[in-house]
Amino acid sequence: MKAASLNRNNFIRQIRRRPLTLLGPLFLIVLTYWFFFTSSKPTSKYSYKTKKNGFFSRQHDVIPRNLPGDHIAHYDLNKLASTPMAVYNKEKVLILSPMSKFYNEYWSNLLRLTYPRELLELGFIVPRNKDGDLALKKLEKAIKQIQTGKKENRFSKITILRQDTESLDNQQEKHRHALKVQKERRAAMASARNSLVFSALGPYTSWVLWLDADIIESPPTLIQDLVSHDKPIISANCYQRYFDEEKKQDSIRPYDFNNWVESEEGLKIAENMADDEIIVEGYAEIATYRPLMAHFYDANGDKNTEMELDGVGGAAVLVKADVHRDGAMFPPFPFYHLIETEGFAKMAKRLGYQVFGLPNYLVYHYNE
Incomplete structure (x- = not known):
């Protein structure tokens, strides 16, 4: 003791x-x-980052807040859905636009879309040439204006990429669509699309809307309308407004001929081609006699009429994100003698997905 x-x-x-x-x-x-x-909790679920050129990018904080330290993000892709009730289920849509030129009409049309902004992300890829430099300057100005404005008008996230592959210098319509440059042009476009989707697709993305940067008019409910069909891949019909000199009146004409149904003649042409050759639709030099969705438009028809397709364009195409996650990309090489968007449709079908189009549902391409 x-x-x-x-x-x-x-x-x-x-x-x-x-x-x-x-x-x-x-x-x-x-x-x-x-x-x-323990850790301090962020005061806001959003952060703003300023780049050297003054462009403001709104970044979405996807880190869960119920984890110790808030330094690990968990995503269960089995619970990620792409449903016809996308707005109700708050499904995120990623709009992707390769952009060689900036059209004010494209941007104004994009802003008219009625899908909730907080569920929308944007992604752009711009070529490394003079046209691309000018487009980038205009795009950044437009983005800064919207992303620093009212909170309810801001997009959830915006991504801009500069293309890391060579681009065609001449982007005028008559040169872009010349048959002799199609393989080179479409291969470059395929690489750009792949870079864009691989970089911008998030683990929370339910839908991807491919919307060409020269689509200047579409219904404001474009996303909801396409989503309602609940298809893995579905394309609108792309037309163009113009002034008919003969009739002296405004009119419309088909523009995108890449939405088509395969034909026996098309299959025979492919059988006799060399491995590195491609079929490009819409040219008299390669007469496939494929039924083209552009020619099935009925002004008095139901806009919800569907037709199954084998080839697809890129003007306004809605894709369930899982199609891309499963490996469907845009081949920059001949894939069953198809390339870019048409090759994408072929690849998706090889993976077991169906491709559809809406012949009576129109979007409009810029008329140069």
């Missing part, structure tokens, strides 16, 4: 003389617990 009393007295005297020596280990234990198991 006497020895125990002496030990207690010695311990008390040591605490009084050297408190830090004995309390130091306890302090380290408390500090370690605080560092690993």
